[in-house]
Amino acid sequence: MSSPSSPARGRPARLDRARTLQTALALLNQSGLDALTMRRLADAMDVRAGALYRYFATKQDLLTAMAERMMEGVAESAAAMADGDWSERLAALARAQRTALLAHRDGARVFAGTHSTGASTLGFADAFVGVLREAGFSDGDAARALYTVANYTVGHTLEEQAALQPGDGAPEGAGLLRGAVTAGTYPHLSATLPTLTSTDFASLFEFGLDLLVEGLRGRHAPSAVK
Amino acid sequence: MSSPSSPARGRPARLDRARTLQTALALLNQSGLDALTMRRLADAMDVRAGALYRYFATKQDLLTAMAERMMEGVAESAAAMADGDWSERLAALARAQRTALLAHRDGARVFAGTHSTGASTLGFADAFVGVLREAGFSDGDAARALYTVANYTVGHTLEEQAALQPGDGAPEGAGLLRGAVTAGTYPHLSATLPTLTSTDFASLFEFGLDLLVEGLRGRHAPSAVK
């Protein structure tokens, strides 16, 4: 917390956490997570790979910082939706998280592979739990609802980003599924193929989010007054 | 589909897909996904790494086959629950999937990183969609419910397995959260810390599953007779 940065003794310092983070996120968007190596990131900053370790102890630390940055402003963007009842505010938070993950290539994979305890991530969690507690949900239900909705959102977005990534010549997601289903004997999958191979992920996300919100509504003991 | 295996010409063949898959899953359980390398797998089978490529075109193919094998019997184990209404059968399928992923170290990570179109995976999906269609849900809702519940289950189990893995000296999941929350100013997280740091993942999973099931119940237009 004082090794680098601080005043400005010695050299100008070509590196720092903020610039490194920014470059890493740009590289992620251009090339994807698999191509984000410490060496390539160093190249992009005209430096040797070893120099990065003065600012991030491990690659995992860098990824955690990237995930934290992705969550920046998510709680706030949903707070603009400060009117509306608890269910609309909760949905706004979940939508904002999905949007934040979609904003970077492989964003969900980065997020799922880390566990940030930074202000943006915890601020999001606090806002989420706050909406439910203030609506009269028990502490236990509010906390478990956070995990449930966040796990759903990350799980969904992981699939969403995986579905549109490959782009190679080989048949990807939907094509593979279609082939396997029509080849095999899966009556229910055959009957529902149009929906199974749909690429309307926004409405698929809304479907699941609505199930969760309606499930929560069933547990809701409306609080006294206000 | 004929290069290896087939009759038994030439040599006895120390390798084959089944034995390789079995060894890979054993190695996964012992050492985790990060330690599962083609070289270590080859070592465990007294062979050089290159030899594995006669049976699996890429490591990704091996991982896909591992994920498929994890799903073996999942549809059937839940079909034993063939009595019960649609909601009990659907819950049984979701629980069976979680159990199957938990049965192998990093099972959820392996599953999330692949897209098997094998008989076990598609059989599970077909059974899931079948339960809902036969209960009178529309094709579209049945297919979307599959994705929603599966994404939730994988998302949850990913977190569940991540939470108990580290074991290193550094504070892991719950400890890190506790520290960050008490250090910062997160009123709602502070109030719900006991639940947030709970390790009762089984009941957390049930909580979310119940929300989804109750959400689906709200869309249910009961079918005529039967």
Place this chain on the structure above:
DNA sequence: ACCTGAACACCGTTCAAGT
């Protein structure tokens, strides 16, 4: 037919040494 040997083109991370 099946596997070895050896290579290719990489990885994350460490750390003495330079400036």
Place this chain on the structure above:
DNA sequence: ACCTGAACACCGTTCAAGT
């Protein structure tokens, strides 16, 4: 104080050559 050079201990994958 900040970064380079060079190394350490690995990776996934390919493919001629052996048996």
